[in-house]
Amino acid sequence: MSNREPKGPLDYARSTPLRLWVAMVLLFLYLPLAALVAFSFNESKRNIVWTGFTTAWYGKVFDDSDLITAFANSLTIAALSTIVSLVLGAMIAVALWRFRFPFKPLVDGLVALPIVVPEICMGVAMLVFFSRVLPWPTDLPWPLDLGSIVIAHISFSFPFVAVIVRARLASFNRELEEAAKDLGAGEWRAFFDVLVPHMRPALIAGALLAFTLSLDDFVITFFTAGPDTVTFPVKVYSMVRFSVTPEVNAASTLLMSLTVVLTIIGLKMQGKDMAKAGNG
C-alpha cells in the first residue's frame, strides 16, 4: 500500500525501532496468555514441559460441577446486572442531559463516584451493607441467592453506561425530537422512536462494558458473596491459591474465548450502527 511512498518525517509508524518496540510490547502482553492457552492442551499435569496434545482438561472442566455452577452464576449475574445497568444508566444520562435542576453538579459528581472509588472501598462497603443493613437470606432458590452480588454489580456498572450514553447524547440534534413532536408524536413516541435509536451505539457499547465488568469483577464479589454463592473469578481464585493446574488453564481459555467473541460481536454491531449513523 503506502509502503512505496517515501517515508515522511512524521512516519513514526514506519520507523523500525518503534516497530520493534511495539512488537516487543505485544509479545509481553500476549505471550503469557498464549502460554496459558497452549498448556490447556498439554498432557502433563506439571504445566511446564510439553508432553503431548490432549483435550482431557476440558473434559475435566465440564465434569467439575462446582466450576460449571460458578460459571453459570457469573453469566447469570452479568446478564441481570447488564439489563438493569443499561436501563438505570440510560435514564440518568437522559435526565442529566435534558433537565436543569438544583444541585445538578453535585448529582453529576455523585453519579461518577462509583467509577473512581477504589474497588476495595466499594467491596468493604458492600460487605458491611449486606451484613448489617440488608442481610441477604442464604436459603433463597437460584437465582435469587445471587441478588446481593447482582445489586453490587449494578451499582458499579450503571455509572459507566451513563457516561457512555451521555457522551453520545451530546451529538443529538434536538430539532429532530421537536420535529417528531410537531408531527404529533407524544413524549413517549418521541423518546422511543427518536432518542433511543440515536443512543443505540452507546447502549451497545455500554451493555458490552457492563457485561465485561461484571464477568471480570473479583474484589467486590469476593466481599459481597456469601460462602455458598461462588462466581467464576472467585472459584478460579481459590483454585489458583492451591495450585496451578491445567484445569484452570482450560477454564480460563473458555472464558477468554467467550470474551473475544463478545467483543467482536459488539464491535461489529457498533460498526454497523456507526455506518448507519454516518449515512443518516
Added chain:
Amino acid sequence: MSSAGSTQNWRQARGPFALLFGAPALWLALFFLVPLGIVWAYSFGRPTGLTDIAISGTLSNYVRASSPVYLGIFAKSIGFAALTTFLCLIIGFPIALVITFASERGKALLLLAIMLPFWTNLLIRTYALMAMLRTEGYVNTSLGWLGIGPLPLLHNNFAVTLGLVYVNLPFLVLPLYSALDRLDRSLLEASLDLGAGHWRTIREIVIPLALPGILSGLLITFIPALGSYLTPDLLGGPDSQRIANVVERQFKRANDWPFGAALSFILMYLTFICIAGQGLIARRRERALAA
C-alpha cells in the same frame, strides 16, 4: 456539554423528570452512598464485641493509621503505584505514537491488539503471569536451559510491579493515543523542518501540547494501581502488602472493621486528592492558554 438554553427546567416537566431521575438516584443513594456512609461512620467507632461496633466519634483509628507501620505501607503503595505509572508511560508512549501515525487499518488493528487483553479477565491475566514467573515457570525453565537461575521472580515487589504494568498498560495507551491524535500535525512538521530533532520535538512540542491528555492518562493508571488488591495478593510476598491488602485483612481475618474502615477512607481521600490535583492543573493550564 449542553448550554442552559437547550436544557429544560425540571419544574416544567415534573412527570418525565421524576420518571427518569427517580430510579437511578434512589439506586445510587441506597446501594452506594448508604453503604459508603456506614463505612465512614464505622471509621469513627471501635469494636465492642465480635460483631458489635460502637460509633463513638473517636479518632483513634486514624491515629493508629498514622503510626509508622501503616505510614510505611501507604508510602510503599504510593511509591510503587507511581513507579508503575511511570513504567507504563515509558512503555506506552512509543506505542501511542505509532498508533497515531499508523494507517487507518493499522490503527484499528493495533487498538484492538492493545484492548483485547484489557477485556480479558483480570484474574486470568494475573494467573497467566504467575505461570510465567514461578520458580518452575516458563521463564525460569528457559533460563535453566541457558544455565542461569532459577531467579526469584514471583512473590516479591518485582512481580507486583510487573503485574501492575501488565494489567494497567492499556489504561494509559488509550488516553495517550487520543491526546496525540488530536495534535495539530503541522506544528510537528514545522518543528522538524526548522531543524529540531525527534527527541526535541517530542519534548518541546508534543508533550506540552498533549499534557492534559497525558495527565488524565497518568491519573487513570495511578488510581487503580494505588488501590489494587488482587495483583499484590497473588504476585506479592510478605513484603508486598499494599493498602488494599491491609484493608481486606482488617475486614476478614483481623475482624477490626472500624480500623479497616478508616484505612479504606484514607485510600479514598488519596484518590480524591489525585483527581482534584489533576483537575486543578488542567484548569490552570486552560486559564494560562486563554490569557
